Amino acid sequence: MIKVGITQGDINGIGYEVILKTFADIRMAEICIPVIYGSAKVASYHRKTMELQPVSFNQINNAKDAVVNKVNIINCINEETKVDLGESTAIAGEAAYKSLERAVADLRSGTIDVLVTAPINKHNIQREDFHFPGHTEYLEERFGKDGDKSLMILVKDSLRIALVTGHIPLADVPKTVTKEKIMDAAIRFEASLKRDFRIGRPRIAVLSLNPHAGENGLLGTEENDIIIPAIKELQDKKVLCFGPYPADGFFGAGEFAKFDGILAMYHDQGLAPFKTLAMEDGVNFTAGLSVIRTSPAHGTAYDIAGQNKASEESFRQAVYMAIDTFSNRIEYDKAHANPLKKLYVERGGDNEVLDLTGDE
Numbered sequence: 063m064i065k066v067g068i069t070q071g072d073i074n075g076i077g078y079e080v081i082l083k084t085f086a087d088i089r090m091a092e093i094c095i096p097v098i099y100g101s102a103k104v105a106s107y108h109r110k111t112m113e114l115q116p117v118s119f120n121q122i123n124n125a126k127d128a129v130v131n132k133v134n135i136i137n138c139i140n141e142e143t144k145v146d147l148g149e150s151t152a153i154a155g156e157a158a159y160k161s162l163e164r165a166v167a168d169l170r171s172g173t174i175d176v177l178v179t180a181p182i183n184k185h186n187i188q189r190e191d192f193h194f195p196g197h198t199e200y201l202e203e204r205f206g207k208d209g210d211k212s213l214m215i216l217v218k219d220s221l222r223i224a225l226v227t228g229h230i231p232l233a234d235v236p237k238t239v240t241k242e243k244i245m246d247a248a249i250r251f252e253a254s255l256k257r258d259f260r261i262g263r264p265r266i267a268v269l270s271l272n273p274h275a276g277e278n279g280l281l282g283t284e285e286n287d288i289i290i291p292a293i294k295e296l297q298d299k300k301v302l303c304f305g306p307y308p309a310d311g312f313f314g315a316g317e318f319a320k321f322d323g324i325l326a327m328y329h330d331q332g333l334a335p336f337k338t339l340a341m342e343d344g345v346n347f348t349a350g351l352s353v354i355r356t357s358p359a360h361g362t363a364y365d366i367a368g369q370n371k372a373s374e375e376s377f378r379q380a381v382y383m384a385i386d387t388f389s390n391r392i393e394y395d396k397a398h399a400n401p402l403k404k405l406y407v408e409r410g411g412d413n414e415v416l417d418l419t420g421d422e
Contacts, residue, residue, distance in 0.1 A: 070100030071180025075362030076372040078108035083374035086115040098135040099161040112370040125173040138164040147368035155186030176354040176384040195229035213350040218340030223332040244292040254349035264322040268305035343375040356380040
């Protein structure tokens with residue numbers, strides 16, 4: 063059974079609420095072995111404050127000791143850690159960091175199979191050992207090797223949106239969007255669609271950077287100078303990508319339903335329509351790395367923390383996706399471990415030669 067590591071996120075947000083609501087359903091512990099990195103005492107505080115359905119925790123010291131059909135929890139923060147619901151505090155940032163570091167260490171060692179992260183506050187978690195704009199960049203540094211780069215993909219059923227640029231200021235986007243960066247993101251996106259989502263020949267829509275796709279240079283030249291050349295070169299490499307499409311009409315007219323993946327140029331271009339369409343049950347998936355990490359698409363939601371108003375559906379879907387992706391990768395790698403040699407006929411004059419070598 064797949065062992066799912068779960069970080070507590072910001073203890074002053076809705077992380078524990080969605081975790082507790084998810085695992086109050088005993089069926090969840092029947093499809094995976096959950097291991098929560100946090101504090102049984104803090105979890106109990108959240109449950110009692112909101113009068114949530116009880117969850118029986120199995121307290122362990124090491125993920126190796128996790129028990130099947132139990133909700134396992136590892137205490138990795140001070141038991142006296144203070145909770146200030148709805149507030150951003152240094153204590154909450156420290157607690158989120160300790161939970162993440164412990165879970166990542168176990169993910170690296172293979173003690174857990176996949177990682178699901180509850181939302182963090184990107185400001186209060188900053189410290190000497192964490193100077194990243196989010197989970198995605200942090201995991202890339204921890205697990206990126208041999209040129210591996212992370213790719214943020216937002217997922218809701220058949221809607222999958224990847225980003226060329228992620229957590230950077232909007233002012234830096236135009237100079238960051240290059241032909242090479244678009245091609246790199248598209249190739250990584252296609253690879254993830256094939257391996258992680260088991261789509262044989264994925265079709266990818268590429269969004270424009272400027273309004274109306276630049277109007278042939280009237281509203282910007284990036285489409286003509288960068289994006290269109292990138293698409294043409296990708297097509298030459300047999301990547302099925304199309305565009306560039308103006309984002310407003312593309313989503314407004316429902317064109318997104320015709321593609322397996324959508325490549326957005328910057329954060330809000332992709333996330334604004336995604337969260338409009340899938341805020342309740344969307345999932346943030348970190349592709350491109352050797353490890354699997356998912357997260358709910360929402361943030362800490364301080365404004366409703368402790369009020370029993372948060373929906374657990376996005377977090378539940380994040381758990382499901384982590385499990386499915388782990389299985390998909392095993393099946394994909396098994397299917398491609400010993401590929402059949404190519405069979406083709408070379409025609410030359412009156413002779414036909416059947417080449418069984420597969421050499422090109």
